[in-house]
Structures are given as structure tokens and as C-alpha cells.
Amino acid sequence: MSDYVCRRCSVQRVNILCDLYEQAIRNNREKAAHQLKKLVQKASRQGYREGIQILQAGIAPDSVRKLAWNISSFLKDTDFEELGITLHGRKKPC
Secondary structure, three states: OOOOOOHHHHHHHHHHHHHHHHHHHHOOOHHHHHHHHHHHHHHHHOOOHHHHHHHOOOOOHHHHHHHHHHHHOOOOHHHHHOOOOOOOOOOOOO
């Protein structure tokens, strides 16, 4: 199985991470905070330790997006799915 992820799928994962940040940090949603933390921890175990920054409040939107891109590159679709996060619009793997 290839680790290749198409651009559309990458953007979707980044959007999900940005949305989780918005829900968790700005809107204080516990479930989103848990999911975001688990994904950040997974990326950290895979080698991207700087991703922990996304768990802090007050990050500029462009910085959140940059962090989300980097975090996403260390994750697989199954990392999201294991947390109950569906990757909408995917009928089959790319």
C-alpha cells in the first residue's frame, strides 16, 4: 500500500484539523479537543513534535493552517477514522 495521498484528500485532512482547532480551542468543545490532541500525539510519535503548538490558544489562522499541513503529513486516514472522524466524499481510496 502506498503512502501517497492525493491533493484533494490532503486538503480535506487539513481542513478537518483546522476545524478541530476552531472547535476545541476557540469554542471549548471537549470532544474536538480530545480528537485534536490524539492526532497531534500520533503525529508527534511519528516525528513531528512541533505540532503540539496547535493545542495553544491565540494562534493566527495562517499559522494554524501551516501546522495542520505539517501534522497531516504524518497521519493516515485511519488515524482520523479511529477517532470517529469521517473523511466525507470519499467513495474509494485515491
